[in-house]
Amino acid sequence: MSVAQIIAIIGSIPLFSLRTFLPAFLTAFFLSYPEYFPGMGEVSPLPEDAFISQDWVLFLLGGLSLLEIIGDKSTEVRNLIKEAETYMKPLSFLLINLSFIDEASANILEKVQWAAFNPLWILLTVGTLAVYWLAGLRRDFISFLEDIDEDDNLFIGKITSWLEDSLVVFGFFLLIWTGILMVIIYAAVIAFLVFLGKRYDKKLEKQKVECPQCRQSNLPFAVKCVNCKHEMTHVHKIGILGQRKKALVQHVKKHRLNLLSHRRCPTCGNKLQSSKPHQQCKECGTAIFDSPPLxxxxxxxxxxxxxxxxxxxxxxxxxxxxxxxxxxxxxxxxxxxxxxxxxxxxxxxxxxxxxxxxxxxxxxxxxxxxxxxxxxxxxxxxxxxxxxxxxxxxxxxx
Known part of the structure; x- marks a missing residue:
């Protein structure tokens, strides 16, 4: 197994964690027609009888990539396939990266065994697990953005989607030209996202207000304690993105209506998981649209x-x-x-x-x-x- 092949497999991990079919299509097209890529004219294409170089496979992957790009711009479609993507992406990564192994490499690998394990499968297994972990990280990050702008009023979801499409295309070209640099850049981006997530959790925890009666931590815009239902003395206003505002609430009823408009419990301020209009808050048991009424x-x-x-x-x-x-x-x-x-x-x-x-x-x-x-x-x-x-x-x- 060459160093270039190892870099190619490792470098494609972040691409498949962002999209399922687009990196697969780019990879298949590159392996079939490398002469169309600048500076890759000397690369030998796959044999015509190779499965991934078949025209119908390229058209299928191209069509699925187009549907993926269009569908990801819709909040409904994105939520529908969010969980399935976590499993589809590792599978797509595994199937496509098998095409990076040429016949000569395969013959060598058949003779070289590490503790009875093929090193290729060790690398692909680790890569598949890495794609699964990164896809889960990406799903959680997208869910975090949807909590901020659930209906995509500020186009955060669409901007993020277009940015991911661009990163996949840019990352693929960076991979075939300077694979090591691409791996370093994506590792830095992943580390930055993990840092942002942990920082947000710490900030949210610091913003919580302690109940004067039972010492339970509550969200800063909670009207009553989530535990003992004691009325909170300092209630902060909630912003349009669900963030805490420095200003304190002057009119409790207006604030409770504002919480309902964010689909939050009018008592404890926690996010309501269901979109049903009549439900009970899972955190404090408050009946939604009971007080204030519908x-x-x-x-x-x-x-x-x-x-x-x-x-x-x-x-x-x-x-x-x-x-x-x-x-x-x-x-x-x-x-x-x-x-x-x-x-x-x-x-x-x-x-x-x-x-x-x-x-x-x-x-x-x-x-x-x-x-x-x-x-x-x-x-x-x-x-x-x-x-x-x-x-x-x-x-x-x-």
Whole structure:
């Protein structure tokens, strides 16, 4: 086994931890047609009868890569395959990297055994386990980003997805040109992500407030202690990204409604795991939409709707930018609080219809933003509010 082959196998580990099919397609295409890659004209391609160089295999991997790139931009699709990817990526890594071994290397490896184990399989086993671990790390990091921007209102998910696509393509070319450098860079990136995760956990722990009665640690925006239900004396406001604000809460009822709009328990402030509108908090047992009741939540959203719609009218006089800013603000404060309580998958066609409306209103907003922005917000708000009320009604009747 050559040093180049070892570097190629190790260097492809982070690529497969990001995507399942894109690095597989790039690898198969490179092994079949190395002359299309700058500086690789002297590399001998795989034999035409090799499985991975078959045209139908390349077309299949190419099609799956395209679907993977498109699907990862959708929050619903990404959540649907999130768990399966953790297992698919190591399998894809194992199957593709077997193609790096040429016939001469295979003959040598048949004669060289380390304690009755083929060194190739030792390396591939370690690599497969590494892909599995990194894919899990990536899944947890994506989940962390989704907790910050669950509905992708600030496009954090889409930006991250495009960045991952770019890293796979860039990393692949870096791998075939300077494999050692690529391994060093990705090792540094992984170490940085692990550091960020640990730092965030420590910061979150430091922000917790101790209950004056039972000494239980609580989230900084908890209204009552998660353990003894004692009212907290210092309650911090919650930001649009779910972060703690320095300002303290002045109106508890308004704060509880704000927690509900983030799909958090209005008592202990913990994140609600289910998207069902009627549920109990698993941390403190509070019945959601019991206090404050459902009607107060809808009234609160209606008040926001009137204010934001009027604001969007004046903001719409700024060409293009006014419409975009109005849409983002409405997405965060009006639509997202309703969407958080609608199970994923049940609103697929609604979202398709809204994307179509967004495109039409954006074209109109280029010149007539002061009309397009309020009309767009009013229509979207009506659609999501109706969907939310239908969901709560169906739960009650069932």
């Amino acid at each position: 009607k107060d939540f809808i009234k609160s959203q209606n008040r926001k709707f009137y204010k934001i719609t009027i604001f969007s009218f004046f903001l719409g006089f700024v060409p293009v930018l006014g419409f975009v800013v109005s849409a983002v603000i409405a997405n965060i404060h009006l639509f997202s609080p309703y969407r958080k309580y609608i199970p994923r998958g049940s609103s697929f066609f609604t979202k398709l219809f809204i994307k179509f409306l967004t495109f039409l209103f954006f074209l109109l907003g280029i010149a007539l933003g002061f009309l397009a922005a309020p009309a767009y917000i009013a229509l979207r708000y009506y659609l999501w509010k109706r969907k939310f009320i239908a969901q709560t009604t169906s739960v009650i009747t069932s």
